[in-house]
Each structure stands twice: as structure tokens, then as C-alpha cells.
Amino acid sequence: MxxxxxxxxxxxxxxxxxxxxxxxxxxxxxxxxxxxxxxxxxxxxxxxxxxxxxxxxxxxxxxxxxxxxxxxxxxxxxxxxxxxxxxxxxxxxxxxxxxxxxxxxxxxxxxxxxxxxxxxxxxxxxxxxxxxxxxxxxxxxxxxxxxxxxxxxxxxxxxxxxxVDFGLVEDAPVDDRFDAVYSRRLDRHANAETFLLGLAELRGRDWTAAVIGDGPERARIESMANDLRIADRVTFLGDRPLRERVSIFKGTHVVAATATWETFATELLWALASGCVALVEYQADSSAHELVEGRERGRLVTSPAELADAFVAVGQLERRSIDRDFASYxxxxxxxxxxxxxxxxxx
CATH class of the missing domain: 3.40.50.2000 (Glycogen Phosphorylase B;)
Incomplete structure (x- = not known):
């Protein structure tokens, strides 16, 4: 053709x-x-x-x-x-x-x-x-x-x-360091605040988290983690090659998607294919919710408090390093x- x-x-x-x-x-x-x-x-x-x-x-x-x-x-x-x-x-x-x-x-x-x-x-x-x-x-x-x-x-x-390249997901090693991860360019739409505020609600629990990505809002977001007194438990990794991001996803239990604007939440898709449970904040200008609606390993939230509650609730779900339901992507x-x-x- x-x-x-x-x-x-x-x-x-x-x-x-x-x-x-x-x-x-x-x-x-x-x-x-x-x-x-x-x-x-x-x-x-x-x-x-x-x-x-x-x-x-x-x-x-x-x-x-x-x-x-x-x-x-x-x-x-x-x-x-x-x-x-x-x-x-x-x-x-x-x-x-x-x-x-x-x-x-x-x-x-x-x-x-x-x-x-x-x-x-x-x-x-x-x-x-x-x-x-x-x-x-x-x-x-x-x-x-x-x-x-x-x-x-x-x-x-x-x-x-x-x-996504599902073969890459299958072949990438597991980097088992974090309980929760946020991954996206840190621009004015990133809204990583919901992620950090939700984690701050759980200071009394044992968890580690990572923020992957760089951009004009990174310094402000890092400062917010410090103000919330969780900077010692949140690692800011900056930009990372795709294979490295997939390895981190495969070793992480929960991924959070909170951006206010997403034509398609591609990073969320990679994380879901890599076995993460997804916590998605519903936003009118984001399609991220479409990837988790009706899925057991996904929750929709509307606030940091709901994200914190969902993080605790999905703790009972098994950890996975791959989800073959997403091979269709x-x-x-x-x-x-x-x-x-x-x-x-x-x-």
C-alpha cells in the first residue's frame, strides 16, 4: 500500500x-x-x-x-x-x-x-x-x-x-526500590502536588516514592516535598531513559497520574503494562482515567486525601512486574x- x-x-x-x-x-x-x-x-x-x-x-x-x-x-x-x-x-x-x-x-x-x-x-x-x-x-x-x-x-x-513496546516491558529488569512513582514532564500541567500531598497524609506509614521527569516546575515541586517534610522519602530522579523507567515501574507497586492535561497518558500506559496499580486523579482535560476505568488494578480519585486512602486500600493487591492485559497496546x-x-x- x-x-x-x-x-x-x-x-x-x-x-x-x-x-x-x-x-x-x-x-x-x-x-x-x-x-x-x-x-x-x-x-x-x-x-x-x-x-x-x-x-x-x-x-x-x-x-x-x-x-x-x-x-x-x-x-x-x-x-x-x-x-x-x-x-x-x-x-x-x-x-x-x-x-x-x-x-x-x-x-x-x-x-x-x-x-x-x-x-x-x-x-x-x-x-x-x-x-x-x-x-x-x-x-x-x-x-x-x-x-x-x-x-x-x-x-x-x-x-x-x-x-508501547511490550517486548521491552517483558525484557527489562526489575528495579525494586520504590512503593509509589510519578512520571511525567514537570511543567505547568504536571500537578505533582496531589501526589506529594497524598503521600504527606501517610507520614506515619512506611513507604518510599520516586518522581521521574524534569521541567520548569521541578525546583518548585522539590521545594514542596521539603516543606511537607517528606523530602527524605521522595527521590527526584530527573529524566531517565525509557528502559530505565520501565525497570522502575516493574519494581514499583503504585503509579500516580494527577496531571491536569493529557491527550493520552503514555507514561501511565507504560507503568500499567509494567504491572503497577494506578491511582488516577480525574481531570476534565485529561484522558488518563480511560486507562483504568473498570479495572481492578486502578482507582479514580478527586483529591489528595482520596489518593492517600486509595494508596492504603490497594496495598492488598499483589505486586506484579508485568500485566499482559496491556499486550493489546x-x-x-x-x-x-x-x-x-x-x-x-x-x-
């Missing part, structure tokens, strides 16, 4: 969760023998229009990342590629709309993968994009609701979650969901 990815920005312009998701899908397709072309603004050096990496052929539509110029030149670029299916992203929306127009001209179906909205972009363009795509994929039901508010038919919006299994969407549209 010939698949054309349409994204003004590529990971070469800088890593973001959305770009990494697109690259993972493109690379997975290439590894399975599909013909994969990524149409984007040029991010590589030199004056050549084509760059190949990891089985993906990157073709520059424009030298500069101008959404309008990119959309205008896209129909010709797609005609040269002649794809069976077009996979576009939603942000910025103008190139996605250009892909829809080009797809109509070439009769190639278009799938829009929708990560999140950018507040600087036009709501009207998002509405056009949501209503005009042949199918929309998105990582969570929370975001699906947003897309339906733009006017998309719910039957055309499919939840395709983020994924393996990279290969999730890639199959994209392929199924493509094939349905092509047929």
Missing part, C-alpha cells in the same frame, strides 16, 4: 508527542513493506528535495513552514506520489484541509489523526477538517468528544490509542488498527 503522510512539521523540526506518534506509525508501515512518503516542510540540510530515513521518504513541499504555501502546493505534490491513502494530522489545520482537497481530486481517501487543538488556530478550519475527512483517528475518547463538537460524525471517529497491535482503517476506506 502506498501511504502519504501529510504534516507540515516532522520530528526533524523538533520532537513532540504528536510528531513522534506520526513517525512511529510511518516507520511501522515501512517496516512491514509499505511504500511510505512523508510530505512536509524541509527540515534537512542541503538543496535536495528528498531525504530518506528509517524506510520513510521525506519530500519537501516548501522550504519554510508556511501553512498556506504548503496547502497551495500540496495537490501537485500528492499527485506525484499517487498514494492509495492519505494520512494527515490536524495541527495546523490548513495543510490538512489542503490534503482533503487534494484527496478529492485524486480520489484517495484521507485519514486525519487528531492529537489536540492549538488555541492559535482557527476554530472554523478545525470544523472543516473534522467534517470533511473520510475518517478521523484520535488517541482517546476525551478527544473524540471534542472532534464531535466540531461536527464530525461519531461513526467516522475512531479511537486508536498510543502504544503493543506497537504492532495498534498499527494493525491504523491498517484496518486504511483498508476499510480503500475498499
Amino acid at each position: 502506498r501511504v502519504a503522510f501529510v504534516s507540515l512539521f516532522a520530528p526533524g523540526h523538533g520532537d513532540t508527542p504528536a510528531r513522534n506518534r506520526t513517525r512511529r506509525v510511518a516507520r511501522g508501515l515501512a517496516d512491514r513493506g509499505h511504500d511510505v512518503t512523508w510530505l512536509c516542510a524541509r527540515w534537512w540540510g542541503g538543496d535536495h528535495d528528498v531525504f530518506e530515513e528509517e524506510g520513510i521518504t521525506y519530500r519537501s513541499v516548501t522550504d519554510d513552514p508556511s501553512p498556506t504555501a504548503f496547502a497551495a502546493r500540496l495537490p501537485l505534490a500528492l499527485r506525484r506520489v499517487s498514494p492509495d491513502v492519505i494520512h494527515a494530522v490536524n495541527t495546523p489545520p490548513t495543510p490538512g484541509i489542503g490534503a482533503i482537497v487534494a484527496g478529492a481530486l485524486s480520489r484517495a481517501p484521507i485519514v486525519v489523526d487528531w492529537w489536540r487543538d492549538h488555541p492559535a488556530d482557527s476554530v472554523r478550519r478545525y470544523r472543516v477538517l473534522a467534517r470533511s475527512a473520510d475518517a478521523v483517528t484520535t488517541p482517546s475518547r476525551t478527544t473524540k468528544t471534542r472532534i464531535r463538537e466540531y461536527g464530525a460524525d461519531g461513526d467516522d471517529v475512531r479511537v486508536v490509542p498510543e502504544s 503493543d506497537h504492532g497491535a495498534v498499527l494493525d488498527q491504523y491498517l484496518s482503517t486504511y483498508q476499510t476506506l480503500v475498499d
Whole structure:
């Protein structure tokens, strides 16, 4: 199958969760023998229009990342590629709309993968994009609701979650040092305060905890642990490579997810696959609760006090270093969901 990815920005312009998701899908397709072309603004050096990496052929539509110029030149670029299916992203929306127009001209179906909205972009363009795509994929039901508010038919919006390398989870050693862990970039959405306040309620109990991640809020969060008089029991590990994080998850009983905003709680998914019991604080702008609803090894909380109570309550659950229920989130299994969407549209 010939698949054309349409994204003004590529990971070469800088890593973001959305770009990494697109690259993972493109690379997975290439590894399975599909013909994969990524149409984007040029991010590589030199004056050549084509760059190949990891089985993906990157073709520059424009030298500069101008959404309008990119959309205008896209129909010709797609005609040269002649794809069976077009996979576009939603942000910025103008190139996605250009892909829809080009797809109509070439009769190639278009799938829009929708990560999140950018507040600087036009709501009207998002509405056009949501209503005009042949199918929309998105990582969570929370975001699906947003897309339906733009006017998309719910039957055309499919939840395709983020994924993990389950083989890595199986192979990683167990680092058995902590009873509880929080793992996320420490930015303004992190809300690690709930985690620390919940632990502070349990000063009289025996526990150790870790905070994995770095970011602009780290110093303030470390200061808070000191003010709560639990700094001697909370280890701030900073950024750690994925394999090391998985080893820590495999040796830890409880993971807490308290961020106020998550399109998809990927770190929580890794921890769940690694056997952790999850304590998730419900937040209106986070989809983290979707990973634990209805699961015995998960609890939803709404306050630090409830988190503390849940931490005590789940103490009776066995410690695990892997949870095979999450093998369905393996990279290969999730890639199959994209392929199924493509094939349905092509047929």
C-alpha cells in the first residue's frame, strides 16, 4: 500500500508527542513493506528535495513552514506520489484541509489523526477538517468528544490509542526500590502536588516514592516535598531513559497520574503494562482515567486525601512486574488498527 503522510512539521523540526506518534506509525508501515512518503516542510540540510530515513521518504513541499504555501502546493505534490491513502494530522489545520482537497481530486481517501487543538488556530478550519475527512483517528475518547463538537460524525471517529513496546516491558529488569512513582514532564500541567500531598497524609506509614521527569516546575515541586517534610522519602530522579523507567515501574507497586492535561497518558500506559496499580486523579482535560476505568488494578480519585486512602486500600493487591492485559497496546497491535482503517476506506 502506498501511504502519504501529510504534516507540515516532522520530528526533524523538533520532537513532540504528536510528531513522534506520526513517525512511529510511518516507520511501522515501512517496516512491514509499505511504500511510505512523508510530505512536509524541509527540515534537512542541503538543496535536495528528498531525504530518506528509517524506510520513510521525506519530500519537501516548501522550504519554510508556511501553512498556506504548503496547502497551495500540496495537490501537485500528492499527485506525484499517487498514494492509495492519505494520512494527515490536524495541527495546523490548513495543510490538512489542503490534503482533503487534494484527496478529492485524486480520489484517495484521507485519514486525519487528531492529537489536540492549538488555541492559535482557527476554530472554523478545525470544523472543516473534522467534517470533511473520510475518517478521523484520535488517541482517546476525551478527544473524540471534542472532534464531535466540531461536527464530525461519531461513526467516522475512531479511537486508536498510543502504544508501547511490550517486548521491552517483558525484557527489562526489575528495579525494586520504590512503593509509589510519578512520571511525567514537570511543567505547568504536571500537578505533582496531589501526589506529594497524598503521600504527606501517610507520614506515619512506611513507604518510599520516586518522581521521574524534569521541567520548569521541578525546583518548585522539590521545594514542596521539603516543606511537607517528606523530602527524605521522595527521590527526584530527573529524566531517565525509557528502559530505565520501565525497570522502575516493574519494581514499583503504585503509579500516580494527577496531571491536569493529557491527550493520552503514555507514561501511565507504560507503568500499567509494567504491572503497577494506578491511582488516577480525574481531570476534565485529561484522558488518563480511560486507562483504568473498570479495572481492578486502578482507582479514580478527586483529591489528595482520596489518593492517600486509595494508596492504603490497594496495598492488598499483589505486586506484579508485568500485566499482559496491556499486550493489546503493543506497537504492532495498534498499527494493525491504523491498517484496518486504511483498508476499510480503500475498499
